[in-house]
Amino acid sequence: MQITNILIWQTNKTLRNFELEENKVNVITGDSGKGKSSILSIIDYCLLSSSSDGISKTNVDNFVNWYGIRFNLNGKYHTICRKATHYEEDDFVYFDKNGEIPETPINNLKKNVLKEHLNYEFGINSSLKIPYGGRFIQQGSKISYRYFIPHCFIDQTTLTSSEHLYSKISDLKTRERIDRTFDMALGSEHAETMIMRTRLEELQRNLARIEYKQSASKDSYVNFENEIESLYDRAYHLGLARSNNQEPTVGDKLDHLKTIISYKDINEIPEINERIRLEKEYFTLNKELSDINDYIETSTEYKKFLKENQDSLLIAKYLDDNYNNIIYTENIYSIVKSLLNQSLEIKKAIAQKGKNSLISKTHEKKKEIESKISLLSKKLSLLSNENITPSALYRFIGELSSEVKRVDVIPKHDYTESIESITSKIDELEGKVKDNNIFKEYTLSLLNDKIKQTLSRMPLKGFEDATPIVNKGKKTLDLVNKNQVEKMIDIGSASNYMYVHVAYFLALHELVRERNVRWVPRFLVIDQPSTPYFSTGGRKTDDFASLDAALNEINSFIEKMKSHGGFQIILLEHIEESYWLEREMENFKLVDNELRGDYGLIHFN
Template structure:
């Protein structure tokens, strides 16, 4: 499936549209003076093709363009993609708008709303081009991570910027960036077809099959060990089973078969039932016991208070009786004397001092008798109350004892359950070992079947490794490079490059072009003059694209060359020259003509599957060159940005 550029579409902030149309399957030339925006075209195209970094040069283009668009041709379908520049001082942005259809009319600026991002856009283009799952896994001695080739890697073969196309030290777009040389080396074999399309699937299958073989061999080793020491192992298991009560102590096997049968019978063992004791049940009993203990403490306090009261009442009664006996002495007075003096009832002498009235003493005696009678009356009730409290105390003590016994019983049951659980666990371990032994013992009996599985798995691994053989991959890659070398050598002669009498080839390991002279190979950086470096870039990229197209590889079918004729125009006058071929000397004029003739020739040979876009200063006056011009030369105010946008 070919992918070529139909139009570059720019929007200014007012929504005006600037279109630059291209023809598919042909050479397209944009020529003009310096500083007219030609070199920005590569940055615009790559930005629209999913590169998030915004590298359009500072100046008029950035100030005037509000949206960058690209219309692509996919066989009979068109795909329109648009991206706005980053906001503010940001250096990148990944939001995109795209649509697919036929005869797409670019939407108005106000209608463009992002509907995806660069990551989704790259995945979509990769699937559209037919990039299959792949993974380049480095050798074990190398520390870099595995790399999967995707659509964004194919962009490395689409552009030759002005700073790259005549550089003797680099060959590919972005090759000077960190880690990019190794990335190019890793992905180029896939894009050339040296890696199988189902490589990733086969590698996953190989890893799975190797794991299966490892398991089978482990079982095989175990089976072999069992076959040599089976009787000893079986007897040891029998002894273990007797120790845990799984087999009765009195059992004795007369032969190996009888022993195996008894071990098989042991597999019928079921764990002993364990009475589950809920923690909540034990906690409830403890809570009830605590509650009754509180009641018991309360009753004990009540008894203590009642007994204290009874003791105080008894003391009061004793003291009261003594006082009563003293007061009863007033019975000696028959009447109360009228005068202030009084006779003693014992000796009839006159008492000079006043004494208490007999009536008052009588009243005191009467009250004391009443109180003493009340105390005597309440004593039996108090004793009955204390006795009832004692009875209640004994009843609660009995309840507390009962709960304590229940708690102790539950704790004992828990300990028993743990012992049963421990025993079950020990027996289960023995049963497990017996089961494993019997499974392997069965495999020993069926040794032929296990051996057959091992052999079949080893054979399948050998088959998969053959498909994924690294040496085979190197052989395929070497064959591909040989065909590419054939194209390069032929075109080197047409361009009359230095050392063109020797075969030219692409060196993937060093990412350069080499001329294989008989004396020694000559890499591009040891070839003299910019004309040779330019020629190496052209023949290598044209050869790659020719092979991509012939083998229907998933690489877009266009190549953009920026300022390829720069090596022929005097650098000190380049900015002021008009680019007319008359400004060159005869030798340079001839070389420029040969270069464009080669571009036209290759495009015609591969028509309609290759598009070449040339951004240049030169303006040849022959008909073929002029018919390839996209627009009138960008001079006299004509440029990428229309003058009315300024």
């Protein structure tokens, strides 16, 4: 897209027609206060900007009925006209698809229809969507040609700004548009990769949704939940179900009820057998405990008996101790010795203690059996306490069989196959996205190289050998100088900042044209690059000669772009026509006349 005419229908019915040439530096120059800075905003306004900021109300808009531009897009000429901003805003514009300039414009097309047409002409279709949303732009919203317009304007304030490269960057919506489409503008993101990223986002959201469904999916029992719960409770009280620490699900309960009716004999039911087994074991252990208690009691009485016998044998010890004082026959002495030995054995039996004693081991066995009995009691307590007859069980099982058949079960859906399919697609797309991210980094390095080449011909004062680095996130240009990083805000003079902005945008458009990016227009409006070289009183400063480097670069850029389909620069300036004529800048062209004295953007004959 290049602009051929800037049109202003004044309130006195006269048309101001500023004719521009394609593939040239079109200079609109003149004194301050003549309205030339409004040109940038007029172009943006006619390209359907929602804002008219920058069009002077006092010097321009109050004297205008209509604004318009005529432009060449893809070899076809079109004309767009909009009412002056002091008129009530409406949704209509004037549009002529053949580029005719009307005597007086009349609204004939809705703005949203024209935007769709321009999107089509710029190669932007409905499938191009924002893959990542923000505060002002929703994820999945359609991309518009308007998102690429900021790459075509450098207003006077921005040109010498120390904080940002782009105009209106303080408008967060504008900033988001630049951020979301920056890679598209550089040609490192194209229709295929944008669609791919959008598709990847959709798949990832879809996968998360299906994985949630998979985790939450369960059998549906179509209003039979209460009946299943009731039947299971009855089965439990009949001893046909066990109590667990964790409450079984409705599905688990239904499965258990189905298992019960599958048995042909109640003795096959594990819960019935389990109770019988536990009761039998409980009885056996109680019998064993009773025997042990009897033994312990008998052992105690036996020791008491031995103690009594030991006392009766004390006479034998006396006779033995007084052997020399008593006359024994041989038979009597043998009897005394025998009684004495019996007394010693009884003493040993009474004195036997410790872990190895029989009675100690018996007590340990008793504790072990008591522990088992306690555990069995707990298990039995979890089972039904009701005494149920076999006939009652058979009646319940018969009823249960009939009731279970009535339950209508809608089985849970298994999403495994869908999850695997989507995951496979995500893996494939993520691989392609990763490759594209590498290409983006490469593109940014190319942009930095082009900026460096441009700055080598108009070097920054104090940073002549520095390497420029575009800060993609902040949209600033930093420098690496003598192994130190200099932030854009620290680069210094207004002249340096003008150089930075001109170098950045020329490098960007060179890369765009080399890659033939359709959605970025082929023009750039630069508002007063000579500003740093005029004093506050409007006089030229001693550093005015530094402007030559920037203007020569602009002139050379137009020549270079002729081999890439051409490019147009609209320069809003203070300098006289003689300035570029003396320096033989062959691609510079004066638009209309210099705006000086009584002659301005708005002019009444």
